[in-house]
Amino acid sequence: MTLDWPILLPFIFAGLMGLAILIYVVLDGFDLGIGILFAFAGDEEQDTMIAAIGPFWDANETWLVLAVGLLLVAFPLAHGVILTALYLPVFVLLFGLILRGVAFDFRAKVPAHRKQRWNRAFFAGSLIASLAQGYMLGVYVLGLATGLPAMVFGALVALCLAAAYAAMGAAWLIYKTEGELQEKAVLWLRSALVFTALGMAAVSIATPLASPRIFDRWFVLPDMVYLAPLPILSALLFAWLWWQTFHLPKANDRHAMLPFLTLAAIFTLGFAGLAWSFYPFVVPDRLTIWQAASAPESLAIILVGTLFVLPVIIGYSFYAYRVFGGKASDLRYD
Amino acid sequence: MEADPLILSRIQFAANISFHILFPAITIALGWMLLFFKLRYNATSDTAWMRAYFTWVKVFALSFAMGVVSGVTMSFQFGTNWPGYMERVGNIAGPLLAYEVLTAFFLEAVFLGIMLFGFRRVSNKVHTAATFLVAFGTTMSAFWILALNSWMQTPAGFEMRDGVAHATDWWAVIFNPSFPYRLVHMLLASGLTVSFFIAGLSALRYLVGDRSESMWKALRTGIFAAAILIPIQIFAGDQHGLNTLEHQPQKVAAMEANWETEANVPLILFAWPDETTRTNRYEISIPNAGSLILTHHAAGVVPGLNDFVGNHPPVAPLFFGFRIMVGTGILMLVISWSATYFLWRRRTLPRVLAYLLVPMTLSGWVATLAGWYTTEIGRQPWLVTGVMKTHEALGPVAGGHVAMTLAGYLALYSVLIVAYLATLVHLALKAAKDGDESPLPSVLGRPLSQPLQHEGKTP
Numbered sequence: 027m028t029l030d031w032p033i034l035l036p037f038i039f040a041g042l043m044g045l046a047i048l049i050y051v052v053l054d055g056f057d058l059g060i061g062i063l064f065a066f067a068g069d070e071e072q073d074t075m076i077a078a079i080g081p082f083w084d085a086n087e088t089w090l091v092l093a094v095g096l097l098l099v100a101f102p103l104a105h106g107v108i109l110t111a112l113y114l115p116v117f118v119l120l121f122g123l124i125l126r127g128v129a130f131d132f133r134a135k136v137p138a139h140r141k142q143r144w145n146r147a148f149f150a151g152s153l154i155a156s157l158a159q160g161y162m163l164g165v166y167v168l169g170l171a172t173g174l175p176a177m178v179f180g181a182l183v184a185l186c187l188a189a190a191y192a193a194m195g196a197a198w199l200i201y202k203t204e205g206e207l208q209e210k211a212v213l214w215l216r217s218a219l220v221f222t223a224l225g226m227a228a229v230s231i232a233t234p235l236a237s238p239r240i241f242d243r244w245f246v247l248p249d250m251v252y253l254a255p256l257p258i259l260s261a262l263l264f265a266w267l268w269w270q271t272f273h274l275p276k277a278n279d280r281h282a283m284l285p286f287l288t289l290a291a292i293f294t295l296g297f298a299g300l301a302w303s304f305y306p307f308v309v310p311d312r313l314t315i316w317q318a319a320s321a322p323e324s325l326a327i328i329l330v331g332t333l334f335v336l337p338v339i340i341g342y343s344f345y346a347y348r349v350f351g352g353k354a355s356d357l358r359y360d
Numbered sequence: 361m362e363a364d365p366l367i368l369s370r371i372q373f374a375a376n377i378s379f380h381i382l383f384p385a386i387t388i389a390l391g392w393m394l395l396f397f398k399l400r401y402n403a404t405s406d407t408a409w410m411r412a413y414f415t416w417v418k419v420f421a422l423s424f425a426m427g428v429v430s431g432v433t434m435s436f437q438f439g440t441n442w443p444g445y446m447e448r449v450g451n452i453a454g455p456l457l458a459y460e461v462l463t464a465f466f467l468e469a470v471f472l473g474i475m476l477f478g479f480r481r482v483s484n485k486v487h488t489a490a491t492f493l494v495a496f497g498t499t500m501s502a503f504w505i506l507a508l509n510s511w512m513q514t515p516a517g518f519e520m521r522d523g524v525a526h527a528t529d530w531w532a533v534i535f536n537p538s539f540p541y542r543l544v545h546m547l548l549a550s551g552l553t554v555s556f557f558i559a560g561l562s563a564l565r566y567l568v569g570d571r572s573e574s575m576w577k578a579l580r581t582g583i584f585a586a587a588i589l590i591p592i593q594i595f596a597g598d599q600h601g602l603n604t605l606e607h608q609p610q611k612v613a614a615m616e617a618n619w620e621t622e623a624n625v626p627l628i629l630f631a632w633p634d635e636t637t638r639t640n641r642y643e644i645s646i647p648n649a650g651s652l653i654l655t656h657h658a659a660g661v662v663p664g665l666n667d668f669v670g671n672h673p674p675v676a677p678l679f680f681g682f683r684i685m686v687g688t689g690i691l692m693l694v695i696s697w698s699a700t701y702f703l704w705r706r707r708t709l710p711r712v713l714a715y716l717l718v719p720m721t722l723s724g725w726v727a728t729l730a731g732w733y734t735t736e737i738g739r740q741p742w743l744v745t746g747v748m749k750t751h752e753a754l755g756p757v758a759g760g761h762v763a764m765t766l767a768g769y770l771a772l773y774s775v776l777i778v779a780y781l782a783t784l785v786h787l788a789l790k791a792a793k794d795g796d797e798s799p800l801p802s803v804l805g806r807p808l809s810q811p812l813q814h815e816g817k818t819p
Contacts, residue, residue: 081473084428088461088469094435095461098446099454106443110755113440117765120433121772127429128776131422135783321526324451328458335462339470346470349481 031326036319038329039100040308042336046096048297050089052194052290057083059195061126061152062188063214064145071207072145076130078202078354083130085343087123097308100325104308104318111170112162115180119158126151153188160187160225167229167300168236169310179232186225190293193218197285200274202354208275208282215285216271222289223264226296230257233303237311240303253302260295263288366754368762369441372769374736376433378729379773383427385728388502388547389554390420391495393581394475398491400577402484408573408796412581415574415791416558419784421476426780428469433769441762444753449525449744452518452533453508460504468497499547506546510539512744513735514607525747537607541600542735548593549731552692553724555589558582559699560721561788563714570792580703586696594689598653604735605654608745609663610672611738615682616650617675621664625650630683633675638665673740681734688727695720 057079064072098105109116126148133144164183168176196218199211234241244253267288275282306314319325394417401409435457438446446453474482474490482490517532518525527533559582565575605612612618617633617640618625627649631640651660665672699713743750 081477084424084472085466085469087428087432088465091432091435091465092461094439095457098435098438099450099458102443102446102450102454105439105446106755109436109439110443110757113757113761114765116436116440117768120436121768123432124429124772124776127425128422128779131425132779132783135418135422135787136779137786320454321451321524323527324455327527327530328455331455331459331462335466339462339466342470343466346473349474349478 032322033316035322035325035329036100036315039096039319039325040305040315042332043093043096043100044297044301046089046093048294050086050093051297052293053082053086053089055191055194055293056198056286057086057195058126058152058156059191059193059218060198061148061195062156062192063195063199063211064149064152066214067207067210071210074203074207074354075199076134078199080130081346081350083127085346087127099328100320101308101313101315101318102320104313107309107313108166108170112165115158115162115165119155119162122151122153122155122158124151126155156188156191157184160184163187163229166310167233167303169312171236179228182228183225186221186228189218189221190225190289193222194286194289194293197289200285201282204275204279204353212271212274216268219264219268219271222292226260226292229296230299233300237303239311243303256295256299256302260292263292263295267292365757365759365762366751368759368766369754369757370750372762372766373437373441375766375769375773376430376437378732379769379777380427380430380434381728381732382725382777383423383430384498384502385550385553385724386423386557387420387427388498388550390416390423390557391491391498392551393554393558393585394420395488395491395495396581397577398488402488406573408577411572411574411791411796412578415787416578417476418787419557421472422780422783424468424472426776439755441755441757442753443755444748445743448523448748448753449512452511452515452525452527455527455530456504456508456511456534460501464497464501464504468494468501471497502546502550503543506543507534507536507539510542511536513542513739514538515744515747520747525744538600538603541596541603544596545593545600545731548589548596549724549728551589552586552593553728555582555586555696556692556717556720556722556724559586559696560717560719561784563709563717564721564785564788565792566709567711567714567718568789568792570795572792572795574796575792579709583696583699583703586692587700590689590693590696594693597686597689602654604738605663608738610665610668611678611735612654613663613665613668614673614675614678614738615734616654616662617679618650618662618664620666621661623651623659623661624648625654625660625662625664627653628679631679633679635675671741673738677737678734681730681737684730685727685734688723688730691720692723692727 060075060079064075067075094105097108129144129147129151133141133148136144161180161184164180165171165176167183168179193215196211196215200208200215203211234244244250267285270281270285270288274285304310306316308315308318394413397409397413397416400406401413471490471493474487475494478490479487511533514537515525516536517529518527520526558578562575562579562582565572566579601612616625617628617631619638619640624647626645626647628640628643628645631643631645633640648658651662652658654660654662665675695713695716699709699717702709702713739745741749741751743753
């Protein structure tokens with residue numbers, strides 16, 4: 027069998043883009059979530075929370091640039107359609123990301139009496155960015171629909187994604203902190219989990235109802251049987267994590283990393299479900315990945331670079347996470 | 361009143377990219393400057409170098425954050441406002457942008473964490489290497505984005521098939537005719553921006569009474585670097601101008617407000633270019649000097665705007681933008697050379713010069729923005745010279761939405777720029793207060809992997 031590159035390349039790039047989005051959601055998810063939890067924390071706790079994400083957030087956000095970049099370079103037609111349709115939510119997202127990104131740095135450098143102002147900006151920016159992402163997800167699963175029902179649904183998903191990020195943030199804090207803050211984080215995780223589960227259920231139900239095509243992808247035999255583990259496994263993981271929140275933190279800080287990994291697994295399952303729903307469309311029911319793709323020669327030249335560079339990126343990202351592994355301590359430049 | 365989405369989108373793009381470029385203009389060269397501080401410290405074990413490093417690494421962190429968040433905005437702008445751009449030339453622009461993300465963004469973002477917060481967690485060698493990798497990453501980022509920008513100015517190595525650009529020769533795409541000049545010009549611009557930032561804020565410290573060794577080291581580094589870079593920049597800029605004359609003569613004609621193609625063109629020092637009558641008002645000029653600079657002989661023929669009627673950029677913004685850039689460059693030359701004279705021969709800095717250096721902190725920004733406006737407005741009416749015009753790329757966005765988001769961006773950027781500058785002043789004054797007394801890491805309880813044993817017995 028010969029490889030049909032014009033068919034294969036867009037497929038590979040759709041996979042890479044999906045991977046970038048998933049990594050972004052998991053990684054920036056925890057630092058956006060910590061921004062949301064900022065509102066519930068005291069002054070010293072806030073410093074510790076910042077220390078838990080300080081060395082990572084820049085790189086985490088770069089995955090968004092990669093994801094949008096891949097959409098831009100591999101599927102330029104889709105990039106245009108999606109981003110013009112989501113014009114205002116994109117602006118809100120960027121506004122939030124700008125605000126929180128700089129607030130993060132300002133709060134540590136401005137005179138003490140102005141710190142509180144940037145703390146609030148960090149919380150507001152994180153919340154705004156999370157809500158905007160959720161809203162965009164909601165509108166996207168409805169096929170970029172407009173009108174009041176789509177907006178209401180978008181708002182619902184927005185709240186749930188913000189809660190999901192808060193859960194990620196809490197799970198990360200369980201891993202990175204100790205003592206009182208860690209106990210607080212467990213409670214945060216428990217509350218946020220409820221809304222996370224609600225959001226995933228809402229998206230799972232709405233997606234097939236909004237599109238007959240997606241309905242047919244899920245509810246036919248025998249596919250239904252093969253797909254069943256996706257929702258069942260997600261539900262089990264949710265239940266298990268919920269149960270865990272009554273037992274954390276454990277002696278010797280055992281299993282501190284587990285809540286975060288469990289949530290990452292749940293995100294991955296949800297993401298796989300979305301991918302199954304929408305494939306092969308990149309703009310729901312309008313443009314397939316092949317219709318929207320760049321020329322194969324251009325994709326090929328990007329792929330060559332990606333295959334060399336991506337493993338290196340993942341490698342040195344792991345290195346950075348290892349350097350800053352363990353419990354978060356005071357962040358200092360020196 | 362119906363808002364025009366084309367003009368508004370252009371203003372919005374200009375606002376976003378103007379705000380963005382301020383910060384890469386700092387981080388590109390500041391990364392190398394920090395590496396220099398670090399290497400001097402490694403070589404001399406003089407803690408003043410490390411104090412200079414810690415002062416400026418904070419500025420780097422803040423500037424980097426500002427650059428990242430405004431850069432994320434840029435990656436969305438293409439799709440939100442200009443979808444036609446990627447539809448037409450995505451096959452060229454895509455790979456260049458992708459390589460920027462892959463080879464530069466991740467490198468700098470990941471090692472930034474180690475550079476900023478890893479001093480006590482990794483060995484000195486690894487920390488120095490992280491500083492190098494961050495500096496290298498910022499420079500790589502400049503390489504790729506300037507390759508794309510230059511390709512839009514002077515496209516090469518492609519062919520059009522069914523109205524879509526396809527690359528035929530990637531080497532020619534990347535190393536298109538204006539790229540080497542633009543890259544050198546921009547890297548030097550970044551070097552000068554940082555030199556004057558360091559010199560200016562160190563002069564501020566000097567003025568409030570700081571005479572610490574770390575202040576002197578930073579001040580001398582900034583001044584000497586500026587004094588070395590500015591003549592090189594003037595030469596590089598001249599070469600870049602000649603390259604533009606060859607490939608985009610209409611841009612040079614607009615920069616010089618030269619309405620007719622002719623020999624013995626004067627050098628216009630001041631004028632008010634009037635596009636309706638296609639003449640200059642209130643012109644003050646030096647005879648033949650224009651021909652002399654552009655063709656290197658007094659009787660040289662210089663192309664004028666009459667060859668490009670209806671197809672050349674607006675004249676006044678280029679004319680003034682270019683003059684602001686050159687004027688700032690001359691100021692940089694005068695001030696950095698005078699300061700060098702006093703620092704070198706008299707080993708001190710006159711207060712007058714210190715007072716002049718403080719506002720010069722922002723001279724690099726002024727020159728960089730003026731230069732970019734000149735070259736980018738100078739590409740109009742084309743988005744990609746000869747391939748597509750700017751209005752063809754505009755997406756179906758409502759003018760009202762663009763106006764609303766533009767107002768939002770402008771409000772946010774105004775607040776941030778004020779906060780940024782206030783924080784820089786605050787950091788400089790704090791450093792001035794601490795002087796050489798600021799605690800170095802050795803006072804902390806943690807075991808150190810860094811060589812700080814010289815603390816307390818400096819020669």
